[in-house]
Amino acid sequence: MNLSPLPLAVFVVDASGAVASWNKACEKLAGYDAAAIHGMTIERIIEFDDPPGTHPRMAARADAENEAVLVCADGRRLPVRVMVAPQSFDLEQPGTYSVIVIPRAGELPPRYALIQDLPVGDIIEALPCVFYVIDQSGHLLLWNRQLEEALEMQAEELPTTNVKFFFDEKDRPGIVEKILSAFERGGSWHEAEMIGKHGKRTTFLFQCARSSLGNVPCVFGTGVDITARKRSEHAMLVRERAMSSSLNAIVITQCEEGEHRIEYVNPAFEQITGYPFAEIKGKDPRFMRADGHDLDERRRIREALKRKEGVRAVLRNVRKNGEIFWNDLRIDPVANLDGEITHFVGVINDITEARHYERRLHHLAHHDPLTGLANRTLLQEKLRTAIEHTMRNESCGALAFLDLDNFKHINDSFGHEAGDAVLREVARRLSENMREEDTIARFGGDEFVLLVCHVASRERLADLLERVRRSVMRPVHVDGQEIFPGTSIGVSLFPDDGDNSDKILRAADAAMYHAKTLGKNNLQFYSEELNQIVHEHLLLEASLSRAIRDHQMVLDYQPKVDLRTGKVVGAEALVRWRHPVDGMIAPDRFIPVAEETGLIVPLGEWVIDEACGALKAMRMLGIEDFVISVNLSARQLRQREFADRLGATLERHGVEPCKLELEVTESQLMDHPDDALEALAQLKALGVRLSIDDFGTGYSSLSHLQKFPVDYIKIDRSFLGNVGHDGHLVITRAIIALGHNLKLKVIAEGVETREQLAFLRKHQCDEMQGYYFSPALSKETLQEMVTRDTRLPD
Numbered sequence: 018m019n020l021s022p023l024p025l026a027v028f029v030v031d032a033s034g035a036v037a038s039w040n041k042a043c044e045k046l047a048g049y050d051a052a053a054i055h056g057m058t059i060e061r062i063i064e065f066d067d068p069p070g071t072h073p074r075m076a077a078r079a080d081a082e083n084e085a086v087l088v089c090a091d092g093r094r095l096p097v098r099v100m101v102a103p104q105s106f107d108l109e110q111p112g113t114y115s116v117i118v119i120p121r122a123g124e125l126p127p128r129y130a131l132i133q134d135l136p137v138g139d140i141i142e143a144l145p146c147v148f149y150v151i152d153q154s155g156h157l158l159l160w161n162r163q164l165e166e167a168l169e170m171q172a173e174e175l176p177t178t179n180v181k182f183f184f185d186e187k188d189r190p191g192i193v194e195k196i197l198s199a200f201e202r203g204g205s206w207h208e209a210e211m212i213g214k215h216g217k218r219t220t221f222l223f224q225c226a227r228s229s230l231g232n233v234p235c236v237f238g239t240g241v242d243i244t245a246r247k248r249s250e251h252a253m254l255v256r257e258r259a260m261s262s263s264l265n266a267i268v269i270t271q272c273e274e275g276e277h278r279i280e281y282v283n284p285a286f287e288q289i290t291g292y293p294f295a296e297i298k299g300k301d302p303r304f305m306r307a308d309g310h311d312l313d314e315r316r317r318i319r320e321a322l323k324r325k326e327g328v329r330a331v332l333r334n335v336r337k338n339g340e341i342f343w344n345d346l347r348i349d350p351v352a353n354l355d356g357e358i359t360h361f362v363g364v365i366n367d368i369t370e371a372r373h374y375e376r377r378l379h380h381l382a383h384h385d386p387l388t389g390l391a392n393r394t395l396l397q398e399k400l401r402t403a404i405e406h407t408m409r410n411e412s413c414g415a416l417a418f419l420d421l422d423n424f425k426h427i428n429d430s431f432g433h434e435a436g437d438a439v440l441r442e443v444a445r446r447l448s449e450n451m452r453e454e455d456t457i458a459r460f461g462g463d464e465f466v467l468l469v470c471h472v473a474s475r476e477r478l479a480d481l482l483e484r485v486r487r488s489v490m491r492p493v494h495v496d497g498q499e500i501f502p503g504t505s506i507g508v509s510l511f512p513d514d515g516d517n518s519d520k521i522l523r524a525a526d527a528a529m530y531h532a533k534t535l536g537k538n539n540l541q542f543y544s545e546e547l548n549q550i551v552h553e554h555l556l557l558e559a560s561l562s563r564a565i566r567d568h569q570m571v572l573d574y575q576p577k578v579d580l581r582t583g584k585v586v587g588a589e590a591l592v593r594w595r596h597p598v599d600g601m602i603a604p605d606r607f608i609p610v611a612e613e614t615g616l617i618v619p620l621g622e623w624v625i626d627e628a629c630g631a632l633k634a635m636r637m638l639g640i641e642d643f644v645i646s647v648n649l650s651a652r653q654l655r656q657r658e659f660a661d662r663l664g665a666t667l668e669r670h671g672v673e674p675c676k677l678e679l680e681v682t683e684s685q686l687m688d689h690p691d692d693a694l695e696a697l698a699q700l701k702a703l704g705v706r707l708s709i710d711d712f713g714t715g716y717s718s719l720s721h722l723q724k725f726p727v728d729y730i731k732i733d734r735s736f737l738g739n740v741g742h743d744g745h746l747v748i749t750r751a752i753i754a755l756g757h758n759l760k761l762k763v764i765a766e767g768v769e770t771r772e773q774l775a776f777l778r779k780h781q782c783d784e785m786q787g788y789y790f791s792p793a794l795s796k797e798t799l800q801e802m803v804t805r806d807t808r809l810p811d
């Protein structure tokens with residue numbers, strides 16, 4: 018056994034105490050040479066502190082620390098401590114013992130003496146670092162194997178190369194300076210990257226000291242490979258940079274006994290929250306929570322942290338300035354080397370803007386931009402939920418469809434901006450009347466929908482909607498003008514009228530459609546029967562346009578008689594539809610549909626064309642003083658080019674304008690008296706005859722009547738209905754007198770009896786038409802009647 022490297026004095030003895038071997042330190046400490054010590058018993062060298070008269074064997078001394086005196090060769094007696102350790106683990110059969118001698122404090126030999134005994138060469142080679150000795154010229158005098166490996170060089174190559182060339186060019190001045198500094202000041206240290214012959218790079222922490230080898234001044238030192246440490250330091254630095262420059266807020270908390278205290282926050286955190294790190298260090302991050310919000314999310318986080326697990330949640334926090342922000346938070350646990358969770362890292366993504374954007378998009382996707390009301394998509398969603406709710410709770414809800422009656426006219430006459438203002442005002446009025454839980458929607462154009470979630474009774478609902486209808490009817494003031502937006506309302510109830518949103522919407526739409534055909538500005542509830550009507554209406558609508566194209570329309574003419582002469586002086590053209598399957602359809606059934614759809618315009622043009630054709634034919638037959646009247650719809654009257662087109666038609670047929678009479682109902686005129694006045698003036702300028710139809714039903718004001726350039730007024734049929742009825746007769750008489758007063762001619766329609774005729778004659782009514790004389794006739798029959806000069810009997 019080689020004991021030389023041991024600095025302590027160790028003897029190896031057998032069981033009897035005879036010295037078998039020893040280390041150099043023994044010689045140094047006790048001064049015996051090898052020959053003298055060999056075979057000597059240990060008691061001769063070490064005097065154990067045994068009780069007098071006893072001679073314990075080595076086994077008895079084993080594993081104990083003994084006070085003793087080391088007897089040196091020169092007679093010195095050193096007080097020592099002695100350890101005796103068996104060299105075998107089998108205590109029953111001990112072989113040899115190590116006797117370790119440790120000098121007492123103050124009795125140690127000089128350290129240098131011990132070091133001199135060290136096997137320096139072996140140690141240098143075994144060092145876990147590079148070792149070098151450099152002379153003043155910067156060349157290696159000594160080195161170990163580790164240096165050769167780091168430099169990827171053979172031993173013979175090393176002394177010829179100046180050490181600075183083992184480093185990158187940029188590092189060389191620093192290296193030289195450090196070595197010189199060691200020569201000058203006795204030592205230095207530095208970190209540098211050494212580059213091997215084949216490019217291997219290793220970072221060392223060099224530490225060197227000045228010395229001399231023989232008489233040659235030198236610097237010797239070691240270099241510990243810190244490449245791995247440097248790499249991890251660098252990686253740490255990169256991560257730290259990433260954290261501090263991250264746009265996401267990062268917070269690190271220390272977790273101890275269920276408490277979480279902020280240990281670090283990055284600049285983004287400070288920026289997003291507005292809190293500087295110094296102010297919140299050591300606090301629980303929950304201090305930022307927005308009270309009363311996201312309770313479920315917060316509970317989820319608490320539970321995850323308790324289980325020491327990661328968690329992700331979206332919640333609201335409060336910035337230092339009091340503003341709430343949306344926070345997409347991810348928290349992850351961090352364990353220490355023992356696997357114990359000591360920290361949590363929270364990454365906060367401020368998604369406030371995204372949330373706002375998302376909400377805005379959601380709002381845009383679900384609301385009408387003009388009025389801010391719900392749009393069709395949102396209404397349908399709400400309706401679905403409401404239907405389900407009423408079905409579950411056996412309650413009742415309602416859907417009301419509102420259509421502004423004359424919106425197109427408003428747009429045409431006042432412009433689109435005024436139209437928009439009316440829509441906004443209507444939206445505001447609707448909101449005013451409805452409850453918070455109800456939904457008000459605009460379906461585009463002039464269609465509004467009200468969803469009433471709880472209907473207490475049909476009567477209460479009707480009251481509410483009537484209130485709505487009246488509020489919509491109130492005049493809207495736009496740019497100093499008064500606009501009257503009427504509305505027709507159709508209502509369906511759920512679940513009675515259907516168990517899904519489509520059915521309910523269709524039912525309300527049908528009811529609304531029906532409300533319109535009933536003369537607008539009214540409220541209709543859906544019913545099965547109504548559905549049938551609407552269905553027919555829609556069928557009619559579909560085939561009506563085809564009918565005009567396919568020449569299924571015919572004109573009949575009801576003669577008009579001069580009451581003084583009894584002579585037929587004219588006729589009213591009345592349109593009929595000769596339907597290929599349903600036979601003759603009366604105008605009362607299809608005129609409202611034509612009005613609604615706008616088909617009345619082409620139909621009305623056809624009627625005028627046909628009537629002009631009939632006038633021309635009459636003239637060819639020599640019938641000159643004959644006037645044909647046609648009914649004019651409000652839509653036709655509103656057409657800007659109407660007068661021009663009418664003039665062109667008259668000219669095309671070569672018909673004198675005064676032979677054509679246009680009948681306009683009183684209510685048409687009174688709806689928009691100023692517009693009507695302008696339109697009538699244009700027609701009058703053309704030279705045609707004008708008359709007010711259904712007079713007495715539209716409440717004309719005298720001032721308007723005076724202004725309208727009309728020639729005739731036609732007493733409404735209803736006033737002649739019952740000649741025995743005093744009230745009616747009074748009105749008829751008054752109308753005749755009023756007409757004559759205004760220098761207008763008066764004609765009575767719907768005359769059916771001799772009594773009616775007598776009454777009219779008595780009160781100087783100018784003309785009459787009615788079944789008493791003749792119903793509407795075909796063109797040919799009329800011509801025959803006029804040619805034969807058939808007269809009204811006296």
Ligand SMILES: Nc1nc2c(ncn2[C@@H]2O[C@@H]3COP(=O)(O)O[C@H]4[C@@H](O)[C@H](n5cnc6c(=O)[nH]c(N)nc65)O[C@@H]4COP(=O)(O)O[C@H]3[C@H]2O)c(=O)[nH]1
Pocket residue numbers: 575590591592603604605608621624647648649650710766767768769786787788789792793
């Ligand atoms: N009870 C009764 N009724 C009588 C009597 N004499 C005539 N009538 C009917 O009374 C209606 C008179 O036409 P209106 O008041 O202009 O009422 C017309 C008019 O408003 C509309 N209409 C008819 N043709 C046209 C047209 O070409 N254009 C437009 N815009 N409307 C038309 O349809 C309505 C109904 O027309 P018709 O069914 O042809 O019904 C006609 C006619 O047949 C009578 O003694 N007793």
